Amino acid sequence: xxxxxxAHYDDPELTVRHWHGRNPTRIVLDPNLVLSNKxxxxxxxxxxxxxxxxxxxxxxxxxYIKSPKNGFLEFIWHELYxxxxxxxxxxxxxxxxxxxxxxxKAPFISSDHQEERSISxxxxxxxxxxxxxx
Numbered sequence: 620x621x622x623x624x625x626a627h628y629d630d631p632e633l634t635v636r637h638w639h640g641r642n643p644t645r646i647v648l649d650p651n652l653v654l655s656n657k658x659x660x661x662x663x664x665x666x667x668x669x670x671x672x673x674x675x676x677x678x679x680x681x682x683y684i685k686s687p688k689n690g691f692l693e694f695i696w697h698e699l700y701x702x703x704x705x706x707x708x709x710x711x712x713x714x715x716x717x718x719x720x721x722x723x724k725a726p727f728i729s730s731d732h733q734e735e736r737s738i739s740x741x742x743x744x745x746x747x748x749x750x751x752x753x
Contacts, residue, residue: 620646623654632659644668670695710746
């Protein structure tokens with residue numbers, strides 16, 4: 620996933636390189652659709668979802684998903700969660716005693732964690748999806 624500024628200034632590919640494996644679906648956050656279609660993200664080589672506030676449209680390997688201006692991030696989180704809930708291999712969840720205030724509730728992971736580590740006073744739990752759809 621990449622936001623508009625990073626996409627504009629860094630022009631990332633967001634593909635698997637120097638490693639074996641499938642390319643991930645690229646997620647681009649561009650609320651006002653100001654990014655150039657010349658960016659590597661829009662090369663149609665890898666499936667790409669572009670969340671925006673202006674239009675919904677499907678092209679070859681490029682899906683524009685219109686999101687509401689109010690609740691933009693919450694909408695994206697819901698869409699991504701519904702789309703990938705059985706397509707993940709591993710989740711790393713940090714827990715801390717620090718309070719961050721308001722935020723989006725984390726998704727419920729229905730399996731037990733397989734590994735646990737303490738890192739700088741925080742707890743890292745590692746989950747593996749035994750029911751992953753590939």
